[in-house]
Amino acid sequence: MTQQLNIGILGAGRVGTAVGRQAVRAGHTVRIATGKPAEDIKLLTEVIVPGAQAVNKEDLRGSDIIVLAVPLHKYRSIDTSVLQGHPVIDTMNYWAPVDGVMEEFETGSSTSEVINEFLGDVELVKTLNHIGYGDLEVDSHPAGDPQRRALAVASDHEDAKQLVAAFVDTLGYDAVDAGPLAAGKTFENGTEIFNGRHSAEQMRALLDQCQNVLAEV
Numbered sequence: 631m632t633q634q635l636n637i638g639i640l641g642a643g644r645v646g647t648a649v650g651r652q653a654v655r656a657g658h659t660v661r662i663a664t665g666k667p668a669e670d671i672k673l674l675t676e677v678i679v680p681g682a683q684a685v686n687k688e689d690l691r692g693s694d695i696i697v698l699a700v701p702l703h704k705y706r707s708i709d710t711s712v713l714q715g716h717p718v719i720d721t722m723n724y725w726a727p728v729d730g731v732m733e734e735f736e737t738g739s740s741t742s743e744v745i746n747e748f749l750g751d752v753e754l755v756k757t758l759n760h761i762g763y764g765d766l767e768v769d770s771h772p773a774g775d776p777q778r779r780a781l782a783v784a785s786d787h788e789d790a791k792q793l794v795a796a797f798v799d800t801l802g803y804d805a806v807d808a809g810p811l812a813a814g815k816t817f818e819n820g821t822e823i824f825n826g827r828h829s830a831e832q833m834r835a836l837l838d839q840c841q842n843v844l845a846e847v
């Protein structure tokens with residue numbers, strides 16, 4: 631039987647609410663927060679993510695997983711104290727036309743490595759960044775369905791990666807291990823993985839190709 635998780639979501643925009651809806655549907659307990667008081671997103675949460683609870687960001691502490699769904703250019707405004715000690719999913723993408731040019735993301739490292747350094751003591755897992763918020767519900771299929779789509783998962787923390795992979799599975803996707811957090815680069819904005827829909831087999835082949843290229847650099 632699938633484990634029921636306490637999922638905390640920071641960010642109640644397009645991605646945060648889409649992940650929230652899928653997580654509620656999968657039977658998880660979902661709490662959503664922004665930087666503002668819970669009261670400010672209570673109605674929105676009731677209407678857009680029925681079954682989830684709007685909370686203050688501090689109340690996300692103790693979640694099994696916290697999903698970060700904040701625009702990347704705002705990452706420095708995140709209250710990192712809330713996240714300490716938790717498995718955290720980084721859904722964020724860097725896109726200069728929207729985020730503005732940010733020097734720290736122009737260095738060649740994966741964006742998640744930069745975020746990881748900023749966040750401090752968290753078990754960061756990169757995933758859910760390479761599926762459109764509008765696709766998250768429609769592309770969801772049960773395990774074994776031939777149409778099932780895969781999502782890559784990267785982290786330096788094996789336990790957190792496995793927990794997040796199990797969570798992704800409950801959302802209706804095959805989670806494919808991409809390796810360490812640095813491998814998040816292979817499914818960032820603009821990559822073949824980011825731009826397409828892939829089965830688990832196709833995803834593994836693409837990740838292998840990327841790793842061979844990275845090894846040659």
Ligand SMILES: NC(=O)c1ccc[n+]([C@@H]2O[C@H](COP(=O)([O-])OP(=O)(O)OC[C@H]3O[C@@H](n4cnc5c(N)ncnc54)[C@H](OP(=O)(O)O)[C@@H]3O)[C@@H](O)[C@H]2O)c1
Pocket residue numbers: 640641642643644645646663664665666699700701702704707708709721722723724758759760761762763764
């Ligand atoms: N668009 C997609 O299909 C897609 C898919 C996968 C991943 N992504 C990535 O997901 C991230 C979120 O995108 P989005 O489209 O969901 O953004 P969005 O619709 O603009 O929503 C952002 C949310 O983050 C909240 N927020 C902003 N600063 C915060 C802070 N310091 N602490 C807590 N909450 C904060 C905002 O609250 P306020 O309004 O109160 O500030 C808002 O609820 C981006 O990095 C994006 O690249 C996007």
